[in-house]
Amino acid sequence: MGKENISKNDRLKKTKKRAVGVAKIVLKVLLLTGAVAVAASSPMFGAVLVREFKKEMRRKNRLKAKYQNPQKEEYPKEKIQSAFYYLKRSGMINIEYRGPQMLFL
Secondary structure: OHHHHHHHHHHHHHHHHHHHHHHHHHHHHHHHHHHHHHHHHHOHHHHHHHHHHHHHHHHHHHHHHHOOOOOOOOHHHHHHHHHHHHHHHHHOOOEEEOEEEEOOO
């Protein structure tokens, strides 16, 4: 009895794998035929699809450049120096030098 159950389980697994493979093939065929039907019904479909694809790629490249390549120095050195000079001149901070370090008091 134990050997029969194992072989039945193996057969069930193999048939499930085949069914999944067949289902994938059927879905791919349906996707392809649907795309052909849409393209045949609209003469401008291909041109619009290419244009939208290009727009999407440009948008992704802009976002990629914006978020994945941050600049190391966001503010120029002159702006930082002028900001601290303004704060010192207006009396909001006191700068004291102790060796190579600056202390803001």
